[in-house]
Structures are given as C-alpha cells and as structure tokens.
Amino acid sequence: MTRKWPEVFAEFDPIGRRIAAAFNQERIEGGGWDHIVHDTAYGSISLRHPCGWTLHLMHHKPHTRSARLEVNGSYPTRNPYRAAPCPEPIYVGMHTAPRRIARDIARRFLPHYIQAWKKAEALRTKDEQNARARATRNRQIEAILPAARPSCAESPRHTTERHVSYFYGRDARDSTQVHARVGSGKIELDADAEHATLELTGVPAPLLLTILEILSVSRPLTGRLVPAVEPARHELPPAAHTVPGEVIGRSQPPLPERRAEPGTSQ
Numbered sequence: 001m002t003r004k005w006p007e008v009f010a011e012f013d014p015i016g017r018r019i020a021a022a023f024n025q026e027r028i029e030g031g032g033w034d035h036i037v038h039d040t041a042y043g044s045i046s047l048r049h050p051c052g053w054t055l056h057l058m059h060h061k062p063h064t065r066s067a068r069l070e071v072n073g074s075y076p077t078r079n080p081y082r083a084a085p086c087p088e089p090i091y092v093g094m095h096t097a098p099r100r101i102a103r104d105i106a107r108r109f110l111p112h113y114i115q116a117w118k119k120a121e122a123l124r125t126k127d128e129q130n131a132r133a134r135a136t137r138n139r140q141i142e143a144i145l146p147a148a149r150p151s152c153a154e155s156p157r158h159t160t161e162r163h164v165s166y167f168y169g170r171d172a173r174d175s176t177q178v179h180a181r182v183g184s185g186k187i188e189l190d191a192d193a194e195h196a197t198l199e200l201t202g203v204p205a206p207l208l209l210t211i212l213e214i215l216s217v218s219r220p221l222t223g224r225l226v227p228a229v230e231p232a233r234h235e236l237p238p239a240a241h242t243v244p245g246e247v248i249g250r251s252q253p254p255l256p257e258r259r260a261e262p263g264t265s266q
Helices: 005-025 098-108 110-144 205-215
Strands: 034-037 044-048 054-059 068-074 090-093 164-167 184-189 196-201
Touching: 005 034, 005 044, 005 054, 005 098, 068 110, 090 098, 098 110, 110 164, 110 184
Parallel strands: none
Antiparallel strands: 034 044, 044 054, 054 068, 068 090, 164 184, 184 196
C-alpha cells in the first residue's frame, strides 16, 4: 500500500530533525547541519553541511516494514554520466538514539564520503576547465570555418562547449545555408581541446595532396633561419690600481738621449 506524502512527512521530519540536531551537538565537522525531507512515498531524508556535503538517509526496503535507514551521499559532478567514486552505503536503525546514529555515521561512513567528495569536486573542476577550453577552441574553429556546427541532437546549453562539430559542402545532400567551400567532414575535440580528430569526405584530389603535404614530416622548411643574437653587453672599464705614495700624473715621453760632442768627455 502506497503511503501519502503527509503521512510520510509526519514520520520522517522528526527523525531528520533529531539526527541533524545530534550532528550539531556532537560538533561533527564543525556543526551547521540541517535537514530536508524529500517528497517520496517511502521516506527519504537529507542532511546538509554548509560546505556542500549531503548525506541521504532513505528508508531501506519500506515494503517489508524495515526499521533501517540506508546512509549514502551525493557528490558534485558536471557530467551526470560520470560514476561518482562513492563508498558503500551503511545502515542504521531508524529508531536508534539520534546521537548514536550521528556517531555511527561519523565513524563508519563520513570519512570515506568526504574523501570521495573531494575527488569528485576535483573532477568537476577539471571538467569545467575542459569545457571552457572547448568553448574557446570551437570559437576559433567557427571563425576559420563558419560552416562548422553542432549536431542537431545536442542541447543549446552544450553547443558552445561541444566535443563534435560537423560541416557540409555546397553539394552535400543535407547542406545548410552556411556550407564549406568543398567537401564535408567532422571535427571531434578531445576533452581538453588540445588534440582533435578530423574526418573529411568528398575532398578534391588537389586539395587532398595539399593537406598531405602539410602533414608530411619531410616537407622542407621555407624561409631563412637566423640564429638568435644576444644583445651586446657594455663592459666596465678596468678598475684603477693605486700604490700608496705613488704620484699619479700624465705620463711624459722619455727625454732624448744626450750624445757627447767631439773633443769633449761625458
């Protein structure tokens, strides 16, 4: 028999309120916990911490009239398809003393949950960085090739940071108003947009040879290599060396040697 929401709320709101109060009385992770009761037919409570942690306490196997709560958690994520590195849930008695429940959760589940939550937060931050990088790369691609567009199946929110762009040539069957000059293809960016996969179809042979020439490692470099020259350094004049007692003046040329005249002695 399915229970109605007012009946579920009347039973689980006091349970959640008492457990949240016990978390704060025990100063678990500094306190500040509150609770909400979810609109379900089986009973579900969430305990929320100011830093973003959320613990879920759900009535375990309500159809069997079980008196246990399954303790699990939620994790920050930008990708709903990425599996959170969550620890195994634990179970506590629904009618156990609230402070005992709080201590049990703090000892058996919370340390593993916080560690997994921090890993999930790091992944979410990385996903956001990658999304910004893809958005920048897509703008660069569209500036060069305006025909590059997202798939029609993608939601508008994800088009700017998409992984894949398509473009179609003038003669393509599903060509749009904006088209490439020749050929059709697909550009698939890696997560961080540092590398990509490019697929081309309908490329004319001369253009194909040009592309292959660009990709060839044996293509000779053009231009003239100029070695880097460091700027000239001004040298300091030699340091003066003075001997105590020495008189420093302008040097005079040596006097010419005096020769003796004939018939005279020196």
